[in-house]
Each structure stands twice: as C-alpha cells, then as structure tokens.
Amino acid sequence: MKIHIPNSAWLGNIDKFLSSFDESESDKLTITANKQWISIHPVALSMVAALGLSCKPENIACEQIEAKSKHYLKRMNLFDLLKVDSGIKIIEHEPAGRFIPLTQITDSNNLSDFITDMIPLLHLKPEQAEPIRYVMSELMRNVFEHAESKIGAIVCAQYFSKTNRISIGIVDRGVGIKETISQSYAVKSHSEAIRLALTPGITGTTKRIGGTDYNAGAGLFFIKSIAKVNRDFFVMYSGNSLYKLLKTQGNKKVRLYGDPLKDKHSGGDDFPYWQGTVVGVDLSLDSRKEFTMLLELISTTYSKSVKERRKEYYKKARFI
Amino acid sequence: MKTIKIVNKAGSFAENKDIARDMRISKITPLLEKGNEITLDFEGVESVTQSFIHALLSEVIREFGSEVLDKIYFKNCNDTVKGIINIVVDYMQI
Numbered sequence: 001m002k003i004h005i006p007n008s009a010w011l012g013n014i015d016k017f018l019s020s021f022d023e024s025e026s027d028k029l030t031i032t033a034n035k036q037w038i039s040i041h042p043v044a045l046s047m048v049a050a051l052g053l054s055c056k057p058e059n060i061a062c063e064q065i066e067a068k069s070k071h072y073l074k075r076m077n078l079f080d081l082l083k084v085d086s087g088i089k090i091i092e093h094e095p096a097g098r099f100i101p102l103t104q105i106t107d108s109n110n111l112s113d114f115i116t117d118m119i120p121l122l123h124l125k126p127e128q129a130e131p132i133r134y135v136m137s138e139l140m141r142n143v144f145e146h147a148e149s150k151i152g153a154i155v156c157a158q159y160f161s162k163t164n165r166i167s168i169g170i171v172d173r174g175v176g177i178k179e180t181i182s183q184s185y186a187v188k189s190h191s192e193a194i195r196l197a198l199t200p201g202i203t204g205t206t207k208r209i210g211g212t213d214y215n216a217g218a219g220l221f222f223i224k225s226i227a228k229v230n231r232d233f234f235v236m237y238s239g240n241s242l243y244k245l246l247k248t249q250g251n252k253k254v255r256l257y258g259d260p261l262k263d264k265h266s267g268g269d270d271f272p273y274w275q276g277t278v279v280g281v282d283l284s285l286d287s288r289k290e291f292t293m294l295l296e297l298i299s300t301t302y303s304k305s306v307k308e309r310r311k312e313y314y315k316k317a318r319f320i
Numbered sequence: 321m322k323t324i325k326i327v328n329k330a331g332s333f334a335e336n337k338d339i340a341r342d343m344r345i346s347k348i349t350p351l352l353e354k355g356n357e358i359t360l361d362f363e364g365v366e367s368v369t370q371s372f373i374h375a376l377l378s379e380v381i382r383e384f385g386s387e388v389l390d391k392i393y394f395k396n397c398n399d400t401v402k403g404i405i406n407i408v409v410d411y412m413q414i
Contacts, residue, residue, distance in 0.1 A: 111336075112336055115333060115335065116331070116333075126366065130367055130400065133333055133335070134335075134367070134369055137333075137369055137371075138369055138370075138371060141335070141337065141371060201411075211378075213341070213344075213378055213379035213382070214337065214375055215371075215374070216370065216374045216378065216408075216411070218371075218411075219370070219371055222370060291400055291403075292399040292400050292402075292403045295400070295403040295404060298407070299403075299406065299407040299410060302407065302411060303410055303411050303414055306411055306414055307414050310414065
C-alpha cells in the first residue's frame with residue numbers, strides 16, 4: 001500500500017487524498033509526504049495510522065519527512081504508534097487545549113476510559129464538550145459492535161481556537177459497511193450500504209425497522225444530523241464509496257432528511273478500496289443551537305422517517 | 321417503589337450500552353415483572369447517548385407495552401437527558 005500525505009487534505013478537498021491511496025500489496029506500507037508543508041484533517045492522519053497498524057512495523061517504509069510542519073505528525077503520535085523512527089526531534093508541550101493525539105482503542109472499557117480522559121485534554125466548556133463526546137462514543141461503539149476490526153478504532157482530533165471548531169477522525173480496518181448491512185439487507189454496492197447505514201431505523205443487525213433491543217439504527221443518522229445542523233462537513237468512506245455531506249450555506253434554513261441522498265452531498269463509487277470504515281466530522285462549537293434543541297429536531301425527523309419506512313413494509317390483508 | 325441510580329454503574333456520561341443492557345436485564349425487567357413501580361434516578365448523570373437509553377428502555381417498552389411507562393419514573397434528569405429519553409420513548413411507540 002502507498003499513501004501520500006499531501007499539502008492539504010481537509011474534508012472539503014479530501015477526495016484527492018483518497019483517490020491517491022494505493023491499496024495494492026496490503027502487507028506493506030509506504031508513506032510519503034509533501035516536501036513543503038503538511039496541513040491535514042485528523043481523519044487523514046487516522047487513515048495513515050490505521051494502514052500502518054495493519055502492517056508489521058518492519059514492513060512500513062516512511063520517507064524522511066521534510067515539510068516544515070513535520071513536527072505535527074510527531075506530536076500527533078503517528079510515528080510512535082507505528083513504531084517507526086522518524087528522526088524528528090521535538091520539545092513536547094502540554095497538549096491540553098489543542099488536540100487529541102492518535103489513539104488506538106481496542107475494546108469497550110478502553111473506550112469509556114478514553115472518553116473520560118479526553119475531554120479535559122481539550123479544555124472546553126461542558127456545553128462544548130457534549131457533542132464531541134457524544135460523537136466519539138457513538139462512532140467508536142459502532143466499530144466494536146459491527147466492524148470486527150483487528151486493530152480496533154483509531155481516533156484523533158484537533159481543536160482550532162480561531163474558528164472554535166473541532167475536527168475528528170475515526171477509522172477502522174474491519175469488515176466495512178456493506179458487509180455489516182448485508183447481514184439484513186440485500187445491497188449491491190458500497191454506496192447503497194452507506195445510504196442505508198445513514199438512514200434512520202436501519203441497522204445491519206436486523207431487518208426490523210427501528211432495530212433491536214441493543215441497536216436502534218440511529219447513531220450515524222444522529223451524527224450526520226449534528227454536523228448538518230451545525231452547517232459542518234461529515235464524511236463516510238467504506239469499500240470504494242465516499243459519502244460527503246456538504247456544508248449548508250449560512251443563509252439557508254437547515255432541513256434534516258431521513259434519506260441522506262436528499263442532503264446536499266458529494267462522493268462517488270470509484271475510490272480506491274478501503275477495507276473498513278472511515279468517518280470524518282467537523283463540529284463548530286459556537287453554534288447557537290443548543291444540544292437539547294438539536295436533539296428535538298433530530299428526534300422529529302427520526303420518528304417521521306421510521307414511520308414512513310414502516311408504512312412501506314406494512315402489509316394489508318388481501319381479500320379476494 | 322424501587323430506585324435505580326444510573327450514575328453508580330454508568331458514570332456521569334452514560335454511554336456504555338453494555339452497562340445499560342445489564343441494568344435492564346438484571347434490575348429493571350425483574351422488578352417490573354414482579355409488578356413494582358421503579359424510579360430511574362439520573363442524579364449525577366450529565367449526559368447520555370441515545371444508544372445507552374435505547375439499550376436501557378426499548379426492550380422494556382417492547383416487552384411490557386407502552387403502559388409500562390406508567391410504572392417508570394425518571395428522576396433528576398437534566399434537559400439533555402430528558403431530551404434523549406423522550407426521543408427513545410417516542411420512537412418506541414410509533
């Protein structure tokens with residue numbers, strides 16, 4: 001496998017970064033990087049780390065990173081996590097208030113501890129922390145519940161004080177969304193599977209609309225909705241499909257839809273094959289919409305969508 | 321009336337749905353089966369996830385019917401916790 005860390009890879013322009021990924025020879029990884037400057041979303045970093053963790057350290061070839069911002073990769077724990085000697089020396093500062101370095105979460109208890117420890121690292125107000133831990137918890141529990149990822153979940157995040165925004169990346173190398181959804185639905189493509197996974201009330205664990213005692217099929221819909229209400233990006237990539245929720249313009253009223261294809265989005269079915277699932281999200285923390293109000297809006301859309309889907313399946317007696 | 325303190329098992333951010341399911345199976349369901357009324361006390365719980373509340377309540381509503389909500393009292397819930405409980409209670413009755 002080959003992955004190039006480019007000059008810029010944020011959710012708005014991530015397509016080019018994803019397209020450049022070479023998935024051949026899955027037991028080896030070559031990491032190259034832009035020689036001038038590196039500025040990347042945590043999801044891109046989590047992807048690089050996830051690929052590296054899928055290989056033995058001796059099978060990772062990382063070229064000498066020359067970019068002026070190379071220390072960022074070191075600070076985010078990339079090389080230590082992959083057990084690769086980068087030769088980069090830095091003076092470590094207290095990370096509080098800026099970022100959550102690359103972390104590998106392997107089980108449920110590990111996750112609870114991580115969430116408890118993570119929030120103080122960001123030095124945020126409780127109301128700002130609320131959507132972050134919500135998103136982190138739901139996404140990572142999805143990994144443990146559905147992904148069967150041998151490396152668990154790889155997560156990192158970066159807080160930007162100027163824009164009061166946090167960018168989060170959560171990545172696994174598990175079975176992918178298509179295989180999970182296929183347990184209950186006949187899906188032909190990865191994009192169809194992503195569409196269903198984002199639809200309220202649909203889960204791979206049952207065909208029953210509304211889910212099981214353990215799974216409502218609501219988590220991903222909630223997270224996409226949190227991003228949409230905050231007018232932020234949300235990206236999901238699995239197999240060879242990318243779904244990217246685009247930002248809602250500031251002057252437009254936000255409407256939530258049960259069908260993710262009704263949201264303003266981009267993506268496609270012709271990306272290099274990613275074994276597992278990649279989720280990237282940006283959250284603006286100065287949004288005026290309070291979390292409880294946001295939940296009400298999401299709840300209304302969820303109920304409406306589940307009702308509509310139940311009607312589709314509702315059978316009437318046929319009298320002849 | 322029996323009281324179950326959520327924070328004791330789930331902590332201040334109640335997000336672990338394995339814990340929610342355990343609480344439902346080991347405490348909530350047996351008490352309801354015996355005809356008890358119960359109080360779910362959320363004192364000390366700052367926030368919950370929809371997955372947690374779903375794992376805690378959905379099967380109870382499915383098994384006993386929505387009438388069971390007359391036997392369950394939710395205490396010391398902040399607005400976020402109330403909001404998420406309402407979401408689950410609503411969609412379980414669609």
